[in-house]
Amino acid sequence: MHYLISAPHPESHFLEIQYTIPGPGGDYLEVQLPAWRPGRYELQNFAKNIRTFSAKDHKGNSISLHKITKDRWKLRTAGCETVTITYSYYANQQNAGSSYLDTSFCYLNFINFCLYTEGRIDEPCTIDLDLPDHYQVACGLPQTAPRRLSARDFYQLVDSPLLASPQLQKLSYVSHGIPFNVWFQGGLPFDGKKLVRDFKAFTDVQIAAMGEFPEKDYHFLNLILPTPYYHGVEHQNSTMIVLGPLDEGENLYTDLLGVSSHELFHAWNIIKIRPKELLPYDFTRENYFTTCFVAEGCTTYYGDLFLRRSGVFDDAAYLKELHVYLKRHFEQAGQAALSLTESSFDLWLDGYEAGIPQRKVSVYQKGALVALILDLYLRKISNHRKSLDTVMRAMWEEFGKPFVGYHYEDYVRVAETVAGHEIPWYWQECITGATPLEHRLNEALAFVGLQMAWDQNGVDLRDTAGATERTEREKWLRGVRCEV
Structure with missing residues (x-):
């Protein structure tokens, strides 16, 4: 399963997604957009943010499709070697479970906009990001090539949010042999040495209490806003945290410690x-x-x-x-x-x-x-x-x-x-x-x-x-x- 994600007009907040399905087989297939996301147990109906939706076969011919539920489509695939679905998604919300795009940075939760094919949700996925060359990418997924991410299946893909921008800042530490990265978009208004010391301290204690860490690495992804906000979401080897305001000082740091320790225990x-x-x-x-x-x-x-x-x-x-x-x-x-x-x-x-x-x-x-x-x-x-x-x-x-x-x-x-x-x-x-x-x-x-x-x-x-x-x-x- 392959996804190409681009943003030709980032000021519009629209992502352009191409989802390619190899060897569809049979006369029909169905694709599904998730109706909710892990960590938030309510229906969120992400399909409401899709504007255009079309599909073509390996020769570039249009494929017949129709919507069968609010977030599920059925495609006629007889004779197709591959199917490529092209659609646009409006990414203009900044909370820890959403997606956002503008001319300065990109924040993606793949659960919001990535389709999966019925019966093939366990197949590996690759994601190509058509982003400016000077953007740095922070994500829990492994990068197998420049701007290319891989996931063992759809479940890992949609449990791995991403931040990308030229302004990303990173702090790192190691606990019990595990590398941890703390990423910031929107500013790093804290003493970096103190932050690393405090994060390592609570990480050390958590791993000691549980005996081992479940993952090979871990990423704290932080989006710092100029306005008041407090939200965090747990993921497989990362967490997405949105906090503000940027100038709140010690109270913001206390919030960061609290939500980060909470989300880490979710691992x-x-x-x-x-x-x-x-x-x-x-x-x-x-x-x-x-x-x-x-x-x-x-x-x-x-x-x-x-x-x-x-x-x-x-x-x-x-x-x-x-x-x-x-x-x-x-x-x-x-x-x-x-x-x-x-x-x-x-x-x-x-x-x-x-x-x-x-x-x-x-x-x-x-x-x-x-x-x-x-x-x-x-x-x-x-x-x-x-x-x-x-x-x-x-x-x-x-x-x-x-x-x-x-x-x-x-x-x-x-x-x-x-x-x-x-x-x-x-x-x-x-x-x-x-x-x-x-x-x-x-x-x-x-x-x-x-x-x-x-x-x-x-x-x-x-x-x-x-x-x-x-x-x-x-x-x-x-x-x-x-x-x-």
């Missing part, structure tokens, strides 16, 4: 430790699953916790972020009617909208809080010999490393195996039920000398620790694992 949790319902992705429709509280909640919890363990955050900075989760959950959805599993399922309905009052919970915020509850419970009953780390490491070994997918019941089994007994209260109250979290959360926080309370300004996180609780808090925040 294990969801990219490899993936719900069975998402293996393989079906890009034509909703892929319902109930465990996004694991995929996003545990990742949200660990994103900031790894920053504390690595010394990038101090206690005050970490507890400030925890306070944010508390406020957002309890002030927006503390009495919500839906459980975490129900809210995970309904991401495809309205998961990224505010929704009606007290209907659903956030798989990110409540998911992080219930991850904290489980982590502190396991630490308490085992004197820190076991923790949520133990659970995630076991999930990696059993489901992520062999890439076989897990169900909700698998996560329950692994967590209870680590605990050494059943924990029905946790699943019934925190995960599958809608019981408010105040009691269980404060029960867990008491172990490390903290309490969540309400005051005249809303939710407050109070330090109630004596000497014993401060010792437990230090072990938790440093990730200490006591000897048996």
